[in-house]
Amino acid sequence: xxxxxxxxxxxxxxxxxxxxxxxxxxxxxxxxxxxxxxxxxxxxxxxxxxxxxxxxxxxxxxxxxxxxxxxxxxxxxxxxxxxxxxxxxxxxxxxxxxxxxxxxxxxxxxxxxxxxxxxxxxx
Amino acid sequence: xxxxxxxxxxxxxxxxxxxxxxxxxxxxxxxxxxxxxxxxxxxxxxxxxxxxxxxxxxxxxxxxxxxxxxxxxxxxxxxxxxxxxxxxxxxxxxxxxxxxxxxxxxxxxxxxxxxxxxxxxxx
DNA sequence: GTCACTATTGCCACCACTTGCGATAACCTT
DNA sequence: AAGGTTATCGCAAGTGGTGGCAATAGTGAC
Numbered sequence: 324x325x326x327x328x329x330x331x332x333x334x335x336x337x338x339x340x341x342x343x344x345x346x347x348x349x350x351x352x353x354x355x356x357x358x359x360x361x362x363x364x365x366x367x368x369x370x371x372x373x374x375x376x377x378x379x380x381x382x383x384x385x386x387x388x389x390x391x392x393x394x395x396x397x398x399x400x401x402x403x404x405x406x407x408x409x410x411x412x413x414x415x416x417x418x419x420x421x422x423x424x425x426x427x428x429x430x431x432x433x434x435x436x437x438x439x440x441x442x443x444x445x446x
Numbered sequence: 447x448x449x450x451x452x453x454x455x456x457x458x459x460x461x462x463x464x465x466x467x468x469x470x471x472x473x474x475x476x477x478x479x480x481x482x483x484x485x486x487x488x489x490x491x492x493x494x495x496x497x498x499x500x501x502x503x504x505x506x507x508x509x510x511x512x513x514x515x516x517x518x519x520x521x522x523x524x525x526x527x528x529x530x531x532x533x534x535x536x537x538x539x540x541x542x543x544x545x546x547x548x549x550x551x552x553x554x555x556x557x558x559x560x561x562x563x564x565x566x567x568x569x
Numbered sequence: 570g571t572c573a574c575t576a577t578t579g580c581c582a583c584c585a586c587t588t589g590c591g592a593t594a595a596c597c598t599t
Numbered sequence: 600a601a602g603g604t605t606a607t608c609g610c611a612a613g614t615g616g617t618g619g620c621a622a623t624a625g626t627g628a629c
Contacts, residue, residue: 325595325607345585359609364586369607380503380558384616385585399551410549418541426533427565428522435503438557442550448577448625468615482579487616492577507586508615 327358331366335376340389347388381407381436398436403444407436450481454489458499463512470511503558504530521559526567530559 334347348363367388370376378386382400397415399408415432422428457470471486490511493499501511505523520538522531538555545551 327608343585357609360585361587361610362608365607399545399549399553401551402554408549408551410545414544414548415541417544418538421537421540422522422533422560422562425537426522426531427568428524428531428560428562429568430522430560430562431525432560434561435558437545437551437553437555439545439551439553445550445552450578466615480579483615484580484617485578488577 327362328366328369330355330358331363332370332375335370335388335390338389340393341379341381341387342389343385343387345385379434379436382438395433397433399441400436400438401441401444402438403440406441406443408441450485451489451492453478453481454486455493455498458493458511458513461512463516464502464504464510465512466508466510468508502556505559505561518556520556522564523559523561524564524567525561526563529564529566531564 330351331347334350335342338346344364344367345360347367348358348360351358351363352360367376367378371378375391376388377391378388379398381387381398382402382405395412397410397412399410400406412433419430419432422430453474454470457473458465461469467487467490468483470490471481471483474481474486475483490499490501494501498514499511500514501509502521504510504521505528518535520533520535522533523529535556542553542555545553
């Protein structure tokens with residue numbers, strides 16, 4: 324556990340959820356400008372492997388990071404207006420069970436957002 | 447319909463499915479080196495808006511493009527071994543209906559692959 | 570056909586990472 | 600505490616994709 328890794332973990336503790344790596348790097352570099360962004364990226368990966376953090380993909384091309392101990396949940400993202408909505412994993416579980424029994428596949432349904440058209444944007 | 451747009455569409459016709467933008471750009475630039483990759487990206491977007499092509503997100507990073515007239519289907523991607531498996535949309539439909547009735551959200555369940563651990567990689 | 574207008578293009582700089590590499594720091598073992 | 604081993608770091612260059620902009624090609628109205 325190096326100084327740099329500690330700083331990344333601290334930044335994640337402070338953030339609520341869904342921070343970007345860039346935001347974390349920005350925060351850390353405000354006080355410690357010698358720390359390279361690539362170090363932040365590599366430490367996020369390392370911390371994920373150690374089980375401290377996870378990431379999700381909403382529909383844009385940025386990866387969102389958060390502590391592993393927050394309650395897991397799914398995301399609905401509207402491709403028209405970009406709005407993001409959280410949904411309980413419970414809603415997704417029937418599909419998870421089906422994929423498990425039919426295909427032997429253990430789906431991580433919180434990993435990627437579900438894309439579509441939200442109620443407000445529906446024609 | 448410009449020359450460049452025609453070339454992008456032709457490349458997609460030749461490919462089976464799940465081509466990457468980079469692959470298309472590479473093919474076109476082999477014969478027409480003056481065509482910029484950004485033109486390919488923009489044309490894929492334009493052709494999508496016109497209803498000729500669609501894209502899906504398989505693994506975490508690359509966008510995969512294909513003609514709009516191929517049968518839509520879902521994808522399971524193993525985060526351990528990277529294997530990709532196609533599943534009929536029918537399997538995903540119950541979730542689609544549920545999101546529609548509970549949240550008013552019209553999910554496009556073919557848009558993003560479902561990430562998890564496949565049968566072979568399960569512990 | 571010609572002229573105006575709009576869409577599209579190529580170029581370039583940027584974005585969000587990723588990778589290779591030599592230097593440095595952390596962590597054992599003695 | 601010193602020495603050796605391995606992990607991690609900072610730097611710099613590279614990758615796949617995006618966005619602004621001036622030049623140009625396509626189009627529609629006369």
